[in-house]
Structure formats: C-alpha cells, structure tokens
Amino acid sequence: MTDLTGGNPLLPNIATIASIRRETGDVKTFQVVFDDPLAVQSFAHKPGQVALISVFGEGEATISITSSPTVKGFLEFSIKKVGRLTSVLHEIEAGAKVAVRGPYGNGFPLDEMKGKNLLFVGGGIGLAPLRSLIDYVLAEENRSDYGNVEILYGARSMADICFKEDLFNKWTACKDTRVYTTIDREEPEWSGHVGFVPAYLEEIKPVSNNKVAITCGPPVMIKFILMSLQRLGFTEERIITTLEMKMKCGIGKCGRCNIGSKYVCLDGPVFTLKQLKELPPEF
C-alpha cells in the first residue's frame, strides 16, 4: 500500500469501526474504515490476505480479511471471540478507533484458478477468508473468469452458522452457484443436511475434473477434508487451504509463524496441499 507512515511497516493506520454485525454467539463482523482517505484508496488486498488489527493499549492480532477487494471503501473482518484481544474487540462498539496494517501474505492464486470450476469447503469461522474469494469470484467484473462455484459449509449448530445472509440468500441466488450447508447434530428447526463436513463432501461427490478445491476451517476438520478431497480425485496442486499461525510482526521478522523454512505471514497463509506436504507437520 502507499506509504503513509514514513516507511515504517510496524506503524498501523488509524481506522474507525463503522458497523458491527453479529454473526453468531461468538463471531462478529466488523466493518472498518480508514480515517485517512489516502489509506482507503491505497489498501489494495488480494482475497486470502491478512491484516493486523490494533486495539490501542491491548495489542494486535492477525485477522484474515473477510471482504472482497471488489467492495470498496471499507474492509470487513469476521472475528471469533477466542482469546484476549478478540474478547476486547467483542466488547467495543461502532465508532471506536482501532488501527490496521497490511495487507500481508500471499493471497489466493487468482490467475491460476482462472477458467476452473471452484469448490469451497469451509467450517465454522473458516469461511471468513473464503468469503473474500467467493465474493471476488462472484463479482460481476470477475464472474466470467471462473467456472461453476460450489460452496459447502458446515457449522456445529444452527446458531453457529456465520454469514447466513450470504449462504441462504446472496450466493444461492448467483448464477452457476450451488450452496450446501450442514450442521453437526439434528435440531428441530433445521431441515437441511446433518453431519460432519468431510462426510457430507463425500456424499455430494463433486467431480474433480477442471476444479480447484479451496478449504479452510479448524485444524482437525481440515485434516479430514484434505483426505476426503484426495479420495474424490483432487490432486495435491488443486487443493488449496489457508493456515493460521500465531503472528506478531506479520512481515517475517518476529519468527513466530515459521513452518520449517517458510513463514506463514510471507509465504502463506495460502498453500496448496502439495506445498503443505513438503513442509514439516507443525501447523
């Protein structure tokens, strides 16, 4: 992005929380607008990239950018209350000042996915980084670059489903797009599929031909999804996932997010399964 901070990559840009949308009991989506109009213009992210969000006096956390770069003027971050900083974020209200630096990381390989059908498989808050790419692909200006889109999403319960508006209205209404949702256990008001994501995936049996699978979710679920995708015939190069690691600097210096010789903040967070298999299993 344009240098607004005298070239210091550790200085964040001040921003205001424009609105907060509750997704689930412990997930909120924060719409954030930079105070400096120059920053609004120059923050050019790719789907799959991350940013570091500051709450002054509390610290920073690395959060994937939920909104698509095709949507201008603001950024969205969907944040689960899981730790100290995210708990603080969940307490603050619209109008509060935060700060953002980034975008960091490699993002999804947009060009390599061109001309391919896309299968998205997400679990829980793992849909957040995928949402940026889904909205990017389904945006009018990019839609013809990509083939059919299938979205499979699972949550523990109805109350845990994130992005309900997208899943049940917006994406479902898009051309050549199918959305599958599942919850882990039966609920009286749920008429959809019940069961874990990997099992549902194998039930749906999406054809792997000319298709790229993009997946994100809790680490345990990802391991099973990766196995299912391979059973369905997806090659290691055609399976893409995003990893989460603890980060402090976001720019390859603080040494926290290494997996072997790779830094998730620079070389990731997006990896193909082929790349993952070349890394030590420390993620």
Add this chain to the structure above:
Amino acid sequence: MQYKVLEKDKISGFLDYLASKHNLMAPVSEDESFSQFKRVYQASEINLNYTNTVIPPKNYFFPPAENLFSFSAENGGIEIKESRQAENMVIFGLRPCDINGMSMLDPVFNGNFPDSYYGPKRERTILIGLSCQEVMPTCFCKSFGTDPTDGSGADLMLTGLENCFLVEILTDKGAGLLENAGGFFSDESVDKAISEKKLLRDKLAGAFLREPDLSGVKEILDKNFEHPYWEELAAKCIGCGICTFVCPTCHCFNMIDTSRPDATGSRYRCHDSCMFPGFTKMAGGHNPRPTRVERVRNRFMHKLKYHLDRYNLDGCSGCGRCIAKCPVNIDISQIITHIREVVKDD
C-alpha cells in the same frame, strides 16, 4: 584492501580520540568472568584482551526492549507518535564471530519490509573488529567459515601483534573514520604486520577444541525431522530460553502494548524465545509446537537449516555463548557431530 599500522603505544590515543568524537561502545570487563559492550568515554575503560561478552552486540541494533511508537487519545481520535531514533555510533573491539553474527541478522531486518528501527541504527554505526588473541574452549567459529582474525562484515579490522596493530580498511565508512584520525596510523612495516597476522591466524586455527564438521548436516536434517534424537535432546532441555537471549543471530520478538488510565500508552517489542510454550500457542489453544521436542528441534533446525534455506546464510556464528550458558550442557557443536553419528547408527 588497504592496510595501515597502528603502533601499540598509540592505541590509547586513538581510542581516546574515538571516544571524544563519537558515541563509542567497547568491551569493558566488569570482573574476571563478565565482559560487556558499554558506552566508554576513555581508552582506559576498555579491555582489549577480553574473550567474549556475555550479551552479543546485536542488542545495539535490536535491543531487548524497544519502544516502537506511543499513542494518545486526541479529540476523540488517536494520535500515533513514532519512537524511532538512531544515533551515530562506533562499536570498537568486535570479535569476528559477532561481526559474522550481524551479517546473518541483516537480511532478516533489512530484507523484505525493511525494519525502520534496526536498519537506520545499523547504517549509522561503524564496526571496528578486533582479532582474537586466544580461542576459548566453547569457540567454533571455524566451522562456519570464519576465523578469529577474519574481519569480513566490519568496516575496519584491527589485529594485535607483537609491537603494533595491523589495521585493515574494509569499507568506505572505515576509510572515512581513519581519514579523520590519520595522525595515529602509518604505512611503515605493513608487509611485516601482514606476515605476522598470518602467523597468528595459523596459530589460532590450530587451537580449536571444537571443530564440528558442517558438511552435509543440512541434508541430514532435511531427512531426519522425525528422528528420535530430538526427543533425547529435549529430555535434557529445561526450556529456560537462555540460548536464545545470548545468541547473536536469534531475532524472535514479541510486541506488547502498555497503557495508562489517561488513554496514552506505547507499543514496544522485546526479545522472545521459541523455547517458550506460549511462543506459538494461538488464541483458542491450538499449539503447533506443543512440547519441548518440537521447540528444541525448531531451534536447532532454524540455526542449521531454515536460515540457510531462507537466506543462504548460516544461522549460527560459532560464538559458543549458548554452550557456555546452557544450564544442562546442551551443545550445538556436539549436535552437529552427533546428528551425523546417530543417523549412521540407524
């Protein structure tokens, strides 16, 4: 390369001159076993015969705790004030392992996303090396391609000989410093001094008690990530992290905010260690390196493989500090030798 000679009786005058013109950091011995780099004001404070400081000189560029910026609430907004500062500095008396250690650290901070704190300090500092006079039992810089008289990476290199110091001018910065201090140096007997330095180098090269052979070690590590040797090693480690804090090439840090009730505060960074369980533990509890086995393995892999893969530079300078300070005698020079032997036994 250009050479000069500094007669032994002129070294004090030269150091006094440096102290009067520059912020001069140099080795000071606090007692028999403890030396450190410190701001000095006169030559008499400096110990030219020190072996190695406890804390590496990296701390001048990457301090243990460093304020990054301060913030304050202003009229409903937030104002950020950067805390960056870099003064001109001369560090005198650096041993070759420490100069090499800095060269290994440079690409981390000066590579992609150049660090605004480290870079300017490094840029504004003149490094003057000083050849070792003896090899300590914990030294093994030779394995990493340097030797106790090697000035690569410094601006000037001094070597103490029988009657004089040989001065090697290695960079323009070094030349500039000498230009202004010309009166202390001469061109006489340069050839003799060069020959004497060679003798010293040969003598020191034969004095190493540790000469672990690095050849092929990276390849062995590449193939033995899951080797039970790491468990054996981790069983000894107590996870105290001292190895990382005294290491001239370790660069891991944490970033922490402080705040006061009046809505002002600051963000600083401080040295951190991959030996600590919380280092990789994420919000939500998942930890990719949950036990000491993964953490110990990560440290040695980082030194002997990951840094090489990433920067094409070793991640260890052979200074021996981690060996000297480890409370349970974990020894990276032995690991280099052992890893080859345990793999052979398989």
